[in-house]
Amino acid sequence: MRDFSELELDGALLQAVEDLGYSRPTVVQAQAIPPALDGRDVLASAPTGTGKTAAFVLPMIQHLLDFPRRKPGPARVLILTPTRELAIQVADQARALAAQTDLKIFTITGGISYDEHAEYLGKTQDIVVATPGRLMEYVEGEKFDCRAIECLILDEADRMLDMGFGAIVKRVHDECRWRRQTLLFSATLEGKGVREFSRTILNEPIEVNAEPPRRERKKIHQVYHRCDDMTHKLALLENILKEQAERTIIFVKTRERLAELRDQLAAMQVPCCWIQGEMAQASRNNTIRRFKEGEVNVLIATDVAARGIDLPDVSHVVNFDMPRTADVYLHRIGRTARAGKKGTAISLIEAHDQAMIERVGRYMKEEVPERFIEGMRPTHKKPVTVKKKKKAKDSKKKKTAKKK
Structure with a gap:
């Protein structure tokens, strides 16, 4: 699909898409928008950075334009996201896509006073973007x-399940x-959690797998x-921050x-900002603003920031600590090489991390190469990792065979 005009969208949406500088639909947009416009349920695997927000927002806006409300009233489209930052980002993008319309878009998240929310919940809403707990x-x-509610969208469903929101989302499903x-969007459809959840809430869905092509991943230069x-x-x-990186x-x-x-970066005289869990919303917003506007070019983050937040022009991602799983590694490095640009992902590996960086290579079906900085080579030998799980499975098979 070469052009958004092939998607049979309203002229107001095509104008907004053009104003935002979208040149052609991404894989997830081309695959998910047509069935969503037809009113079908959609189950989509869409990693971060693939344009998934527009993939579910555009058909929702089109639906609201095709079937305009006859009188003021509550929201007709509900979008659930796992975090406040993602909710704010999704709402901002929805407003940009609906800029040529009169649709009203609100957020319901933690960090905002109950009275402030209650005030505009009494007004007409068209689309509400919310986090599960506060909603x-x-x-x-x-x-x-x-x-x-006529349309329910679950964004980053796997993350919501990981964060323990499964029961609340199921309750919202029942209430709606x-x-x-x-529409259910998840970074991955692997594992029982998302699959079982989707069977509960979706009706004969169209499945979309928008794994970015290998050439897209090649835009991220990965080393350890x-x-x-x-x-x-x-x-x-x-060395990386002072000699190699621009925005990290x-x-x-x-x-x-x-x-x-x-504290250690302060001792190095490297200005930084940071984002983590249980941080006041005003502080989070201020951190994101400072980094986006270039006041500070180094952001330290826990994995609360690994998913969904769109931070422009990130040249480097550094894994100071390796994540627990390979898919989280992919979400982290997806913060760079966005909007067609190239980027670099560097992992700093201690001996106990060697097994994880090798697991990441198997997950991506390509090894992450080891590199050295002149004068800073490690003095210890590379640890050899043993694949214990495979042996355990083999021994079980042998025992079963003997019993037979």
Whole structure:
């Protein structure tokens, strides 16, 4: 599909798409928008950076334009996201896509006072973007009318399940039982969680797999450096930040590690900002603004920022700590090489991380190469990892065979 005009969208939407500089539909947009416009349920695997927000927002706006409301009332489209940052970002993009219309788009998230939300929930809404926990407060307080919802969208469903929102999302699904359509977007459809969940809430869905082509992944130059110890690791990081990187996101595993690294960067005279869980909304917004506007070019983040937040012109992603799983690694490095640009992802690997970087290579079906910085090579030998799980499975098979 070469042009958005092939999607049979309203002229107002085509104008908004042009104003935003979208040249042609991405894979997920080309595959998900047509069945969504036909009113079908959609189950989509759409990693970050693939244009998935427009893939579900455009057909929803088209539906609202095709079937305009006859009188003021509550929201007709509900979009659930796992985090406040993603909700704000989705709402902002929805407003940009609806710029040529009179549609009203609101957010319901934590960090905003109950009274402030209650004030505009009494007004006419067309699209509401919400986080599950805060939305359920208003549903239970009979402040939000789920009976009016015609379309329900779950964005980053896998992340919502990981964060323990499964029961609340199921409750929202039940409360919105009169709706005509459901769209579920997830970074991956692997594993039982999302599959079982989708069977509960979707009706004969069209499945879309928008895994970015290999050439897109090639835009991210991935390498790793082995580290002897924390002193060596910090020296490598300082070299990367001062000699190689322009705008960098550094991922760490815990808030405690973030606090330590923040102090260590201050000692290196490297200005930074940071984002983590349980942070006041005003502080989060200020951090994102400072980084987006270039006031600070280094952002330290826990994995709360690995999904969904669109931060422009990130040249480098540094995994100071490796994530727990390979798919989270992909979400992290997806913060760079966006909008057709190239980027670099560097992982700093201690001995206990060697198995994970090799697991990442198997997950991506291509190894992440090891590289060295002159004068900073590791003195220890590379640890050899043993695939224990495979042996365990083989021994079980042998025991079963003997019993037979």
